[in-house]
Amino acid sequence: MSATVSATPATVIVAIDGPSGTGKSSTSKAVAAQLGLRYLDTGAQYRAMTWWMLTHGVDVADPAEVAAAADTPRIDSGTDPEAPTISADGADASGPIRTPEVTAAVSAVSAVPEVRARITGLQRSIAASAEGGIVVEGRDIGSTVLPDADLKIFLTAAPEARAARRGGELKSAEGGRPVDLAATRRDLAERDKADSSRKTSPLRKADDAVEVDTTELTLEQVVECVVTLVEKAAQAAKAAAGKPAAKAGQV
Numbered sequence: 001m002s003a004t005v006s007a008t009p010a011t012v013i014v015a016i017d018g019p020s021g022t023g024k025s026s027t028s029k030a031v032a033a034q035l036g037l038r039y040l041d042t043g044a045q046y047r048a049m050t051w052w053m054l055t056h057g058v059d060v061a062d063p064a065e066v067a068a069a070a071d072t073p074r075i076d077s078g079t080d081p082e083a084p085t086i087s088a089d090g091a092d093a094s095g096p097i098r099t100p101e102v103t104a105a106v107s108a109v110s111a112v113p114e115v116r117a118r119i120t121g122l123q124r125s126i127a128a129s130a131e132g133g134i135v136v137e138g139r140d141i142g143s144t145v146l147p148d149a150d151l152k153i154f155l156t157a158a159p160e161a162r163a164a165r166r167g168g169e170l171k172s173a174e175g176g177r178p179v180d181l182a183a184t185r186r187d188l189a190e191r192d193k194a195d196s197s198r199k200t201s202p203l204r205k206a207d208d209a210v211e212v213d214t215t216e217l218t219l220e221q222v223v224e225c226v227v228t229l230v231e232k233a234a235q236a237a238k239a240a241a242g243k244p245a246a247k248a249g250q251v
């Protein structure tokens with residue numbers, strides 16, 4: 001086992017929150033892979049629920065209809081950071097959840113308290129059973145879902161940087177066709193507003209979260225920074241538990 005992994009305790013829970021395009025998914029996957037942890041993309045769960053509703057005739061603009069359907073689909077997440085999976089009622093949802101239709105509807109669906117209660121329950125049970133620990137990324141992980149996480153990170157980035165990153169992804173998805181960056185930026189701002197202003201569990205930095213502004217950092221620099229923070233948090237957790245902190249090379 002490497003010195004890096006040996007610095008983590010038996011179980012370490014890391015919460016990474018922030019708005020779209022700040023680097024949550026890429027950072028969380030890389031950190032989890034590097035430290036031998038599991039990985040959960042909670043946005044994918046909300047997107048899978050939204051996709052299932054759109055394809056099962058639920059009027060996603062009607063919170064009562066959405067609430068009534070919230071317990072119906074089975075949502076399964078595979079937590080291998082090298083190959084995460086997401087399915088709804090057994091159907092692979094990884095492609096369809098990235099369509100513009102799902103992106104446009106997901107904030108409304110995820111604002112419905114019954115949806116949040118259902119998915120929060122799934123998230124807590126996945127985190128509780130993750131052997132060795134897990135990196136969970138989303139909007140309300142540090143503030144609501146896992147308030148006792150060993151480490152909470154809140155990623156931010158300037159709106160132009162976020163739009164440029166999302167625009168790059170959309171361009172690849174469109175086979176290299178140019179993307180309207182101003183429209184991408186507007187879409188992000190609208191989703192930020194909806195996600196931050198909903199009543200139940202809005203997008204919010206937990207009081208004890210470490211904020212990392214990724215605007216001027218490469219992805220590699222962000223990953224390095226978060227890995228260092230996880231190792232420090234793991235050592236603090238060990239010390240608090242009364243055990244001597246592991247030296248490099250010790251398990």
Ligand SMILES: Nc1ncnc2c1ncn2[C@@H]1O[C@H](COP(=O)(O)OP(=O)(O)O)[C@@H](O)[C@H]1O
Nearest residue numbers: 019020021022023024025026165214217218219
């Ligand atoms: N620090 C960074 N610098 C440049 N590009 C980044 C950085 N972090 C992430 N990206 C890229 O930006 C895009 C969005 O990142 P992603 O991890 O999906 O963000 P989020 O999960 O917060 O929406 C991806 O294409 C990713 O490779």
Ligand SMILES: Nc1ccn([C@H]2C[C@H](O)[C@@H](COP(=O)(O)OP(=O)(O)O)O2)c(=O)n1
Nearest residue numbers: 020021042043044046106110138139140195
């Ligand atoms: N913990 C979470 C995660 C996502 N959501 C909602 C709000 C987000 O706009 C959507 C989609 O999240 P996702 O992380 O996939 O979004 P991006 O990849 O950043 O575009 O889900 C949420 O309400 N709570």
